[in-house]
Amino acid sequence: MKIMGNTKVYCKAVPLLPLQIQRTIEEFSKLPGIGPKSAERLTFHLLRSARASPEALGAALQKLKNELLHCATCQMVTTEENCELCRDSSRDRRTVLVVESPLDVVAFEKTSYTGLYHVLHGVLSPIDGMGPEQLKLKELIDRAGSGEIAEIILAMNPDVEGEATASYLRLKLQKLVPKITRLAHGLPMGADIEFADQGTLREALAGRRSLE
Amino acid sequence: MKIMGNTKVYCKAVPLLPLQIQRTIEEFSKLPGIGPKSAERLTFHLLRSARASPEALGAALQKLKNELLHCATCQMVTTEENCELCRDSSRDRRTVLVVESPLDVVAFEKTSYTGLYHVLHGVLSPIDGMGPEQLKLKELIDRAGSGEIAEIILAMNPDVEGEATASYLRLKLQKLVPKITRLAHGLPMGADIEFADQGTLREALAGRRSLE
Numbered sequence: 319m320k321i322m323g324n325t326k327v328y329c330k331a332v333p334l335l336p337l338q339i340q341r342t343i344e345e346f347s348k349l350p351g352i353g354p355k356s357a358e359r360l361t362f363h364l365l366r367s368a369r370a371s372p373e374a375l376g377a378a379l380q381k382l383k384n385e386l387l388h389c390a391t392c393q394m395v396t397t398e399e400n401c402e403l404c405r406d407s408s409r410d411r412r413t414v415l416v417v418e419s420p421l422d423v424v425a426f427e428k429t430s431y432t433g434l435y436h437v438l439h440g441v442l443s444p445i446d447g448m449g450p451e452q453l454k455l456k457e458l459i460d461r462a463g464s465g466e467i468a469e470i471i472l473a474m475n476p477d478v479e480g481e482a483t484a485s486y487l488r489l490k491l492q493k494l495v496p497k498i499t500r501l502a503h504g505l506p507m508g509a510d511i512e513f514a515d516q517g518t519l520r521e522a523l524a525g526r527r528s529l530e
Numbered sequence: 531m532k533i534m535g536n537t538k539v540y541c542k543a544v545p546l547l548p549l550q551i552q553r554t555i556e557e558f559s560k561l562p563g564i565g566p567k568s569a570e571r572l573t574f575h576l577l578r579s580a581r582a583s584p585e586a587l588g589a590a591l592q593k594l595k596n597e598l599l600h601c602a603t604c605q606m607v608t609t610e611e612n613c614e615l616c617r618d619s620s621r622d623r624r625t626v627l628v629v630e631s632p633l634d635v636v637a638f639e640k641t642s643y644t645g646l647y648h649v650l651h652g653v654l655s656p657i658d659g660m661g662p663e664q665l666k667l668k669e670l671i672d673r674a675g676s677g678e679i680a681e682i683i684l685a686m687n688p689d690v691e692g693e694a695t696a697s698y699l700r701l702k703l704q705k706l707v708p709k710i711t712r713l714a715h716g717l718p719m720g721a722d723i724e725f726a727d728q729g730t731l732r733e734a735l736a737g738r739r740s741l742e
Contacts (some may be wrong), residue, residue, distance in 0.1 A: 334636050336598060336609045342590040348582035349572050358633055360561050364594065365607075366651075370560035376591030378554040382576060382584040386548060395577075397548045421570055424546050439578075 339365075342372070391461070393437040393454040395420045403427075409434060412468040416458065416487065418475060426473070433471075436461065441479040442486055450486070458487070462494035469497040476503055551577075554584070603673070605649040605666040607632045615639075621646060624680040628670065628699065630687060638685070645683075648673065653691040654698055662698070670699070674706035681709040688715055 339361055346357035364372040389401035413433030423435050438453045470491055474480030488498055504522035505514055551573055558569035576584040601613035625645030629635060635647050650665045684699055686692030700710055716734035717726055
């Protein structure tokens with residue numbers, strides 16, 4: 319330990335913890351929202367916990383990418399050539415809801431939506447190196463060009479990248495399908511107008527609907 | 531989808547996501563502070579990320595408990611019979627700092643402390659099924675009984691379980707070692723007296739030190 323002025327300089331670099339613990343902490347720290355302290359806690363929790371086991375999580379993670387495919391039609395994650403939604407003949411095959419991620423499909427499946435999906439696996443974001451080639455865009459244009467689709471619903475997240483992606487898709491798709499729509503923006507259910515942001519209120523006003 | 535009054539009942543139990551994704555989400559959800567939503571995000575992050583890989587984290591977790599031992603002397607996690615701190619002959623072997631967890635050792639190693647440690651691996655907490663037998667207490671009493679220890683510093687966390695454990699240890703150890711101390715409690719560095727809690731201020735007053 320050196321003392322420089324009032325500042326203590328910690329010069330110990332001794333790896334105090336066994337290597338496998340350090341390695342686990344390091345790998346946990348790479349995950350979003352998990353800093354070094356949380357990574358330490360998670361690791362030691364796994365060493366002690368009766369409920370969570372490092373072997374079970376480890377085995378699940380090692381198999382995570384095994385045989386994982388993208389559905390040949392809608393690009394949803396699946397382990398078969400076509401996902402179960404695309405194989406379901408009772409669904410409305412003329413409507414396609416375009417989303418950013420597979421989790422968005424899970425969210426919409428909790429509503430009464432019965433059409434098909436298209437998962438882009440991202441949004442346009444030049445700063446993150448996401449251009450049209452990185453998205454499942456060509457596959458969407460091919461589907462739209464087939465002439466079998468009556469409506470494409472754009473359901474990107476209402477943020478800058480989502481809006482930019484929706485605009486880009488509108489330009490690319492408008493000559494291929496009769497109808498392109500986007501999700502309604504406005505006040506979420508249960509919201510408090512007093513605390514709603516300016517953008518949401520503007521959209522809620524612009525999209526107001528007649529009660530007749 | 532059934533509509534009952536105004537309440538929508540979601541009766542879909544279709545496992546939309548491939549099994550290995552569901553399994554990973556489930557295992558992540560067992561960790562403290564990670565709910566189902568965070569578990570989903572972590573899983574999909576691992577599927578896409580260039581920096582974090584499910585295989586690397588999975589491999590680290592599967593090896594986590596491999597050859598992991600408790601140091602025969604201080605009970606610190608190690609992969610050898612005695613940890614490197616206990617093997618280091620330059621350390622003051624007559625002082626033992628008693629802590630709850632291996633991470634506390636890591637924290638004290640960033641200070642100028644040069645004595646040895648004893649890791650209890652928990653605190654007394656009847657509600658969690660943690661009694662004296664669940665802690666590395668017998669090993670501490672054996673060390674104290676050897677007559678080689680001049681001072682035991684109790685460094686439990688200043689909470690109910692920590693204080694109870696410290697009281698219990700004091701009773702068990704007081705006839706075995708010449709000196710038992712506990713960490714000072716008081717205002718942390720950088721604190722604001724205005725916002726300090728009552729207990730901290732009481733301890734800070736009671737433990738005040740003469741400036742002479």
